[in-house]
Amino acid sequence: MTQHRGTSTGPPDEYLEAEIQRALAEDPSIAEQGITVVRRETGLVLYGEVESSHRREEILRRVADRFPTLPVTSEIGVVRTEAPTQIEQLP
Amino acid sequence: MVIRIAAVGDVHLDEDVVGRFRPALEELSDCADVLLLAGDLTRHGTEAEARCVAQEFGGLDVPVITVLGNHDHQCNQVPQVVKVLEDVGITVLEGNGVVLECTGGRLGVAGVKGFGGGFAGRCASDFGEPEMKAFVHTTTESADRLAEALLSLDCDLLVALTHYAPVPDTLAGEPLEIYPFLGAYQLGQAIDSAPTALAVHGHAHRGSSRGTTPGGVRVRNVAHPVIKQAYSVFHLGDHLDQGEVSRLSASGT
Numbered sequence: 001m002t003q004h005r006g007t008s009t010g011p012p013d014e015y016l017e018a019e020i021q022r023a024l025a026e027d028p029s030i031a032e033q034g035i036t037v038v039r040r041e042t043g044l045v046l047y048g049e050v051e052s053s054h055r056r057e058e059i060l061r062r063v064a065d066r067f068p069t070l071p072v073t074s075e076i077g078v079v080r081t082e083a084p085t086q087i088e089q090l091p
Numbered sequence: 092m093v094i095r096i097a098a099v100g101d102v103h104l105d106e107d108v109v110g111r112f113r114p115a116l117e118e119l120s121d122c123a124d125v126l127l128l129a130g131d132l133t134r135h136g137t138e139a140e141a142r143c144v145a146q147e148f149g150g151l152d153v154p155v156i157t158v159l160g161n162h163d164h165q166c167n168q169v170p171q172v173v174k175v176l177e178d179v180g181i182t183v184l185e186g187n188g189v190v191l192e193c194t195g196g197r198l199g200v201a202g203v204k205g206f207g208g209g210f211a212g213r214c215a216s217d218f219g220e221p222e223m224k225a226f227v228h229t230t231t232e233s234a235d236r237l238a239e240a241l242l243s244l245d246c247d248l249l250v251a252l253t254h255y256a257p258v259p260d261t262l263a264g265e266p267l268e269i270y271p272f273l274g275a276y277q278l279g280q281a282i283d284s285a286p287t288a289l290a291v292h293g294h295a296h297r298g299s300s301r302g303t304t305p306g307g308v309r310v311r312n313v314a315h316p317v318i319k320q321a322y323s324v325f326h327l328g329d330h331l332d333q334g335e336v337s338r339l340s341a342s343g344t
Contacts, residue, residue, distance in 0.1 A: 031103075031134045031162065034296030034316060049296065049316035052107040079315050083115035087095075087122060087324040090289060090309055 043071030093328035100129025100293020115321030124193040129293035130160025130254030141175035149179030158202040160254035186236030199246030205255030209271035234277035241285035260302025261312035
């Protein structure tokens, strides 16, 4: 993968989003394919659901390590694991 | 006749998740005859992660049947992963099926991981570079194995279990651009080639829960981030005469 150049202007937004998206999937400590990365004027917003709070923290830590100048907002939730309260009947 | 099926996919187990599903799983036999796991049981497909899956989903009081997902292939340890799961009694399907004797009748489940390729009119073709041909061949071979497995089962109720999606309906919510990486119409075609009652898949974390094949088979995306609970439960049987529209019931009876 082409690395982030770390210049003051940085890469175009689309390349940056692609790099973050791939890093989230390909970094062995993350391996998440279901996180959406949105670039806003205020910085990055990450959306998605993960299986533990540890994984959410790890995602934010790795993104901050790799892109230290970018403000990151997390909208990542931890999926609930309660038993269902409804069943679906199919004829 | 009522057969009760619980299902979830994309649980992505590792040490940090062990124990989260177990309280809900302990109640499983109250509402289901079987638990189907729709692949992506692990994060990277390591033997160690498979042991976490075995700990969480092994030793339940209902049979557990699974297919593997793309994450379960990441570290090229599929034989080790399968062995760990089978050692705790989990049935791992890939191009084959199993018939269970349930109180409501014989439930047949046929499964494959499946693959991508896209959907009718917007799909990859078996043409051009060897890499593209290999991609499409992987899809068609998987779909052919699913059709063969479905047609081989002698049962009262037939269910198809895949990781990749057989229809685009249950991908609603995912970016359109990645649909070809999430499923393939050939899987739907295989499901429609047999008297399938229900198709269950995962993989599409941002998708939606309900869809139908062109042949009218109900499809459910049970990826954990979609269902947002430990598992979904479906009751299937011919005692119901409410027509062709599925509905939700407030009770487990």
